[in-house]
Amino acid sequence: MSDVQHWLDRFDAVRQAGPFAYPRHHHHDGGQHDLHLVVGAVVHGDEYGSLPAVVQAVEALSRGERAFGGKVTFFLGNPEASLADRRFLEADLNRVFVEDPGDSHEGRRSALLRPILDAADVFLDLHQTILDTDRPFYIFPFGIAGWHWARAIAGATAWVTRAPDQSFSPGTCCADEYVRLRERVGMTLELGEKGFNDVAAERAATAIDRLLTLADEVGRDGAALERAAQAKPELEFVETRWRCTFDDPHMRLRDGLVNFQPVAQGEVLSAPSTPEITAPCDGFLLFPKYPGYQADGSAIEPRPGEIVRIVAPLAQHPLDLWDVSGS
Ligand SMILES: [Zn+2]
Structure with a gap:
């Protein structure tokens, strides 16, 4: 059982x-x-x-x-x-x-x-x-x-x-x-x-x-x-700053990325010899995806809509940032 x-x-x-x-x-x-x-x-x-x-x-x-x-x-x-x-x-x-x-x-x-x-x-x-x-x-x-x-x-x-x-x-x-x-x-x-x-x-x-x-x-x-x-x-408020869409089936993350791993602008997130994915900003990684890959290096379909995103702390408290009157 x-x-x-x-x-x-x-x-x-x-x-x-x-x-x-x-x-x-x-x-x-x-x-x-x-x-x-x-x-x-x-x-x-x-x-x-x-x-x-x-x-x-x-x-x-x-x-x-x-x-x-x-x-x-x-x-x-x-x-x-x-x-x-x-x-x-x-x-x-x-x-x-x-x-x-x-x-x-x-x-x-x-x-x-x-x-x-x-x-x-x-x-x-x-x-x-x-x-x-x-x-x-x-x-x-x-x-x-x-x-x-x-x-x-x-x-x-x-x-x-x-x-x-x-x-x-x-x-x-x-x-x-x-x-x-x-x-x-x-x-x-x-x-x-x-x-x-x-x-x-x-x-x-x-x-x-x-x-x-x-x-x-x-x-x-x-x-x-x-x-x-x-x-x-x-609470520590973070928001999504960047979503990397899974545009090319050959895109692949380097090994070992996890959620909330700190990342610096310019850091290469892709595996060697795959389409380059570079972090456009500082922050933390969120939802890195490792789908299965076929022998030709392409992701098994249906592949996820995005391969990874970057989140970063809000510049201000949400109360000062957003109109929350209806919430
Ligand atoms: Zn869930």
């Missing part, structure tokens, strides 16, 4: 159904306040490192070992892809939270998950990066409430952010974006390198625990949120 199957079996053994049709969720209603948290795991199937923390939180809540006065719904987005150790089976689930998601496994799944996201006041989506990262990080657009929650939970110290929902890719929508479009808080937390590891399990468990504790405080007193945020160190 795979480790994934083990955690799915444990989840299925204790989960309690809420008012949602999708079976792989657990719903808890503490009856003391109305704040509704939603925690997502394995929206990308092979990012299953949060499963132990999610299952253990569900076990603790359902056995009464963990108190929580509000509502919380945990869902497992794409466990079928987790069992196949794949990001998705037919379509990237985290792109299809749209009106007409299409008739794929993930399209049908998004239709089942949307009622859960519709109920969320605060949504935390737990992800992992393909490659190692020297730190966990949040990644979602800036907004006042999202900033307070992210800082107070302190699931990461870094936040890859951008102006409040400035750009939507037409026809696609991520789970956290779907929640923000409803003017609720939607956060994505990248826990570290994908797969089961103690670091991911620990980071996910800590984030979930703090989320529940904070939600109980906020559910009783809304002003508790800003106080809790200010009690934690400010």
Whole structure:
């Protein structure tokens, strides 16, 4: 039995159904306040490192070992892809939270998950990066409430952010974006390198625990949120400065690049004897991609849209940089 199957079996053994049709969720209603948290795991199937923390939180809540006065719904987005150790089976689930998601496994799944996201006041989506990262990080657009929650939970110290929902890719929508479009808080937390590891399990468990504790405080007193945020160190805000599009199938990164690796302007990022990729600015590398390559040196299709990006600290605090009046 795979480790994934083990955690799915444990989840299925204790989960309690809420008012949602999708079976792989657990719903808890503490009856003391109305704040509704939603925690997502394995929206990308092979990012299953949060499963132990999610299952253990569900076990603790359902056995009464963990108190929580509000509502919380945990869902497992794409466990079928987790069992196949794949990001998705037919379509990237985290792109299809749209009106007409299409008739794929993930399209049908998004239709089942949307009622859960519709109920969320605060949504935390737990992800992992393909490659190692020297730190966990949040990644979602800036907004006042999202900033307070992210800082107070302190699931990461870094936040890859951008102006409040400035750009939507037409026809696609991520789970956290779907929640923000409803003017609720939607956060994505990248826990570290994908797969089961103690670091991911620990980071996910800590984030979930703090989320529940904070939600109980906020559910009783809304002003508790800003106080809790200010009690934690400010987040380190970074933004994307450069995306290197994967224009040529022969493009290839040099070995050993990881997330948040510091990079200097002019540094060569490409492997020897491949089309040259040079960093146009200082910063940190994010999402370096190493697709499979064929004997002729070309990437196996479909290749990713971008091969690497560079992020760098914001020049000013987001509050001074962007109009956040609607966020
Ligand atoms: Zn992911």
